Amino acid sequence: xxxxxxxxxxxxxxxxxxxxxxxxxxxxxxxxxxxxxxxxxxxxxxxxxxxxxxxxxxxxxxxxxxxxxxxxxxxxxxxxxxxxxxxxxxxxxxxxxxxxxxxxxxxxxxxxxxxxxxxxxxxxxxxxxxxxxxxxxxxxxxxxxxxxxxxxxxxxxxxxxxxxxxxxxxxxxxxxxxxxxxxxxxxxxxxxxxxxxxxxxxxxxxxxxxxxxxxxxxxxxxxxxxxxxxxxxxxx
Amino acid sequence: xxxxxxxxxxxxxxxxxxxxxxxxxxxxxxxxxxxxxxxxxxxxxxxxxxxxxxxxxxxxxxxxxxxxxxxxxxxxxxxxxxxxxxxxxxxxxxxxxxxxxxxxxxxxxxxxxxxxxxxxxxxxxxxxxxxxxxxxxxxxxxxxxxxxxxxxxxxxxxxxxxxxxxxxxxxxxxxxxxxxxxxxxxxxxxxxxxxxxxxxxxxxxxxxxxxxxxxxxxxxxxxxxxxxxxxxxxxx
DNA sequence: TAAATAGTGTCTCTTAGACAATATTAT
DNA sequence: ATAATATTGTCTAAGAGACACTATTTA
Numbered sequence: 001x002x003x004x005x006x007x008x009x010x011x012x013x014x015x016x017x018x019x020x021x022x023x024x025x026x027x028x029x030x031x032x033x034x035x036x037x038x039x040x041x042x043x044x045x046x047x048x049x050x051x052x053x054x055x056x057x058x059x060x061x062x063x064x065x066x067x068x069x070x071x072x073x074x075x076x077x078x079x080x081x082x083x084x085x086x087x088x089x090x091x092x093x094x095x096x097x098x099x100x101x102x103x104x105x106x107x108x109x110x111x112x113x114x115x116x117x118x119x120x121x122x123x124x125x126x127x128x129x130x131x132x133x134x135x136x137x138x139x140x141x142x143x144x145x146x147x148x149x150x151x152x153x154x155x156x157x158x159x160x161x162x163x164x165x166x167x168x169x170x171x172x173x174x175x176x177x178x179x180x181x182x183x184x185x186x187x188x189x190x191x192x193x194x195x196x197x198x199x200x201x202x203x204x205x206x207x208x209x210x211x212x213x214x215x216x217x218x219x220x221x222x223x224x225x226x227x228x229x230x231x232x233x234x235x236x
Numbered sequence: 237x238x239x240x241x242x243x244x245x246x247x248x249x250x251x252x253x254x255x256x257x258x259x260x261x262x263x264x265x266x267x268x269x270x271x272x273x274x275x276x277x278x279x280x281x282x283x284x285x286x287x288x289x290x291x292x293x294x295x296x297x298x299x300x301x302x303x304x305x306x307x308x309x310x311x312x313x314x315x316x317x318x319x320x321x322x323x324x325x326x327x328x329x330x331x332x333x334x335x336x337x338x339x340x341x342x343x344x345x346x347x348x349x350x351x352x353x354x355x356x357x358x359x360x361x362x363x364x365x366x367x368x369x370x371x372x373x374x375x376x377x378x379x380x381x382x383x384x385x386x387x388x389x390x391x392x393x394x395x396x397x398x399x400x401x402x403x404x405x406x407x408x409x410x411x412x413x414x415x416x417x418x419x420x421x422x423x424x425x426x427x428x429x430x431x432x433x434x435x436x437x438x439x440x441x442x443x444x445x446x447x448x449x450x451x452x453x454x455x456x457x458x459x460x461x462x463x464x465x466x467x468x469x470x471x472x
Numbered sequence: 473t474a475a476a477t478a479g480t481g482t483c484t485c486t487t488a489g490a491c492a493a494t495a496t497t498a499t
Numbered sequence: 500a501t502a503a504t505a506t507t508g509t510c511t512a513a514g515a516g517a518c519a520c521t522a523t524t525t526a
Contacts, residue, residue, distance in 0.1 A: 016295040017253040017254070017255055017256065017295075018253070018256050018293065018295065019253055020253065020254050020256060020325075020336055057254065057325070057336070059252040059253075059254065059327070059334050060327045060334075061327065062325060062326050062327060063323065063325040063326075063336070084322065084323065086320065087299065087320065087323045087338050089256075089293070089298060089299040089338070090298050090299075091295070091296050091297065091298060098295055098296075100256055100293070100299070100338075102323050102325070102336075170478085171478085171479090172477075172478070187516075187517075187518085188478090188479085188480095189479085189480070189481080189517095189518085189519095190515075190516065190517085192479080192480085193481095193515095194514095194515090197514095209524075209525090211476080211477085211524095211525080212475070212476045212477070212524070212525045212526070213475085213476040213477030213478070213523080213524060213525075214476080214477050214478045214479080214522065214523035214524050214525095215477090215478080215523075215524065216477075216478055216479090217478085217479090406505085407505085407506090408504075408505070423489070423490075423491085424505090424506090425490095425491085425492095425506090425507075425508080426488075426489065426490085428506080428507085429488095429508095430487095430488090433487095445497075445498090447497095447498080447503080447504085448497070448498050448499070448502070448503045448504070449496080449497060449498075449502085449503040449504025449505070450495065450496035450497050450498095450503080450504050450505045450506080451496075451497065451504090451505080452504075452505055452506090453505085453506090
């Protein structure tokens, strides 16, 4: 039974095979809101509805490479945080044929997007608030719900939140990012104490002044910090 | 580009499609050791080596159903804890053709296995200690490593450990299960305090006496407890 | 000087972790 | 009585959470 016991001269093409795609949930923080990149569908099914960008896995391409390729096609961005989310494969999730999709999520700092050239079909791509989504094609609402749950969860015990900020940021910006994603207010002093005691960021030495108010110290993410911090939850 | 923008009259068979399988990491606690069920491969590639049981996803079958089916075929067991682990899809992980596998892991109480009828190819199936594995086919060593990491991780903040015990168990048995999987000794008083304060188990009212020593109170898992406990780590 | 934002310290309560003696059974 | 296993409580240290005022800048 199973792939492991197939006679060695089997012909794989004899079997009905599902299509395999990757879908990439591209998240970014813009205007203190968590945004997701969606694509407007042109054709049936679900014509006119919005969908998570994705595409077929090429036959000689790893899943991670396929996800990175889709991300680059849609946003022009490379070298950002991307992780496998879950594989969705219910029969009937695509009315045309059996499609199994390996969902990924990517965290893209807003400043990286300004640099990025728009993808080929940029006209059809648009950012939506994760907290105010349009009707979505396929099971994509379920995928986004899953992505938000996972992001919140990871935020509690890893440093993944930094991936959504520019290289240098203030503690207030970092706190706003956490508050936006978690959907709750955090105490300023407790937040700072925890972040600083975790030793995952360091001062850059210079300050940012824009608009009114006292200038804020800029911090940067310590590259080596990730592994050290994964052991303890930041917000239990 | 991608699956979402395919013209509606496209023919899916034009595309090269990978094969999709599910592999099920079946874990059980036997003789105070964490065991995994492996299958001896008869044919090439990797003939004679051991492999995680798995098989093709049928065209009209959900991934979960495929995993449950494979589990039932190998062990005769149904209605046990099973969860999606990760999807492995590197080109070349199977030398014959492109195979993407959605890995699941299942937790089977040892007493459920006694009841279970052996699968058709039971002769080729065997339990191995997760801490003393034979050479494995494909990338299956990586999959098992991933499964152990995930199990240990889940043990820290969910009640998943109960899935490996019979319906009624003593606190000493539960502690031994945790120690076996985590690979470290736990303090008896602290363990009991934490487990009992989490209110996830309840006394059955009767005791077990086998062999020497004072009889131990039997506990059972409170069915409703899962959701309540997921919020806080048990062993930070 | 008013408005806006940044930055800082203490107290209390809960929890984690270290640690040892008594209770109940079979042999 | 002895061996084996089960059961129970306290102290200490660290961390979480609640809470309010001062500092620095621009307009």
